[in-house]
Amino acid sequence: MHPTIRDVAKRLNLSITTVSRALDNYDDVAEDTRKLVIKTAQKMGYAPNRAARQLRRQRTDTIGYIIPAASGGFSDPFFSEFIAGLGDETSAQNYDLLVTTASPASPDEKALYQRWAQGGKVDGMVVNRIYLNDWRLQYLAELGLPHVSLERSSSQLEFVGVEADSYHGISGMIAYLVNQGHSRIAYIGGTPELKIDKDRYKGYQAGMRKTKIIPNPKLVTRADLTREGGYRAAEQLLALVKPPTAIVCINDMTAIGAMHAAHEHGLKVGRDIAIAGFDGIADSAYTQPPLTTIDQPVYEIARQLVAMLLALINNEPLAERQVKIEPKLIIRESTGG
């Protein structure tokens, strides 16, 4: 098998202590010795055994993220960008990232959290797609395992993480649409237990309230944050006697589905109907027509979260325990440009 520290020591007629310290750049080792050790270790292809190191140090240098998506594939680029951010920041800090998918609130999900958190497989966890009442955050808190989240749950006592201001994002969007002359503005949300749904829906309500328009409850529908869900919800909206002239969606995926439905109804998006999303995924600039959306810097948020988590893990001071991000309205042709 691989050479161990013992093999290196034997080869050089040194003790494993010296080798260990030479490699870890302790300063109580002779310069010549260190150089020799490093060279030999390299030549022998030595790399410290992670399990042994972890056991000894009582830490894994690994953090975990369980993608909250139904089995069968997460197809929301939101997650790709998020994972990319997590991966890049963990790597940059010489940590590793453990990843898998599990359906929210499934037994699998619980088993995974247990295996990783209680088994000491990870030093901390990143959590997102937060529910108003989220067992994951509760569980991690009880366990005392460091964790950060994108969005907070209402049951959370001590929140460390990032929050995007969904509320103002959406209410600003509504204001913009009203300004464009729209009044029959529909909302396609997600399940109301989701923190982001609550915030975004409130933003919608607030935006509508500021106008004199009495919102039609039929214009508020719910889907599941997927293209298919957005498609079906939009179908319903377009089948109304008085269909909406604008549709604001909880995320870009939903909006893409809605655009598809509009096209099928022979509507030209951006002229006959306005459609807008939330997230600012890379796709949104490449849809036809390009999608108006509320951009949140997902990649950066993910990196930020990791940085915060590692600070938490290593007991380093944290400049801010709660970072608030203001997403930006990006106007494109899907709302008439």
Add this chain to the structure above:
Amino acid sequence: MHPTIRDVAKRLNLSITTVSRALDNYDDVAEDTRKLVIKTAQKMGYAPNRAARQLRRQRTDTIGYIIPAASGGFSDPFFSEFIAGLGDETSAQNYDLLVTTASPASPDEKALYQRWAQGGKVDGMVVNRIYLNDWRLQYLAELGLPHVSLERSSSQLEFVGVEADSYHGISGMIAYLVNQGHSRIAYIGGTPELKIDKDRYKGYQAGMRKTKIIPNPKLVTRADLTREGGYRAAEQLLALVKPPTAIVCINDMTAIGAMHAAHEHGLKVGRDIAIAGFDGIADSAYTQPPLTTIDQPVYEIARQLVAMLLALINNEPLAERQVKIEPKLIIRESTGG
């Protein structure tokens, strides 16, 4: 910290041996004892320490995958589907998946492979986006670390993994387009060192050769598998004195970029110009117009790869060491329907 097996043993006045075996379902432990142990362990919130187990068993029950994408985010849904497949299958088999991103052939990438492979952090690796001459496969082979790949490199002695028949996929696509009356058919590829580029380009050539059309070398361009790359390459093609009437792209991302360029040129995709991709990502059904593509079951391929890798790791017999997949042509409106 967490209770250890010792704590459980102490609580029950049993030896750690017995506890260990009760939990691992050995059959030489009294039924009553086993039940008691399991119950107590659960009550105490005991979960075996993974590092200790790994050190002792000399295996990690973890496999690794390094996303071969430039830092700053992989935005190709191909990878999301791939990761979802990897994650679901590893979870299903009670393994864990270590993931990160690294630019192909960067020093970071090498450092990661070393840390994981030589440090015994993983029992095996999944590799994709294969180069004709791929140092990763060579490295893993030399190390003797189990690995599987999607696509094979030409320098590979012993290939275990999955191959999609890119060649026939593309040549079939060309045949279809020619049949539709196209003759000025362009190809937007990737870097020629990529295995898939070689195969797909060959498919293009073969498809063209079957017709009497003499292919114009100006119609063959290269990009980088991204939307932006596809956009720029298509811009060039459309600026030609005699622009192509059809563009076949190495993947769907490139095709999405190309469609964007066509729209900007005032062309109606599917009527004024045909554009086709490769991969069959979920997006492709939701572009406007929907994209003709060559569909390969990425999610299933990923699961298959993991299954093969775990068989390799556990020295189980492998029905097939090399699985060949025939991708399917999906005709949609982007080529005139």
Add this chain to the structure above:
DNA sequence: TTGTAGGCGTTATCAA
């Protein structure tokens, strides 16, 4: 500046 030795939490061998 270097070496000795103990222990991190498991699993597995052997003996009782």
Add this chain to the structure above:
DNA sequence: TTGATAACGCCTACAA
């Protein structure tokens, strides 16, 4: 059916 004990490979307090 159960228990004592020795590793797995590394780090580090302490001794030399």
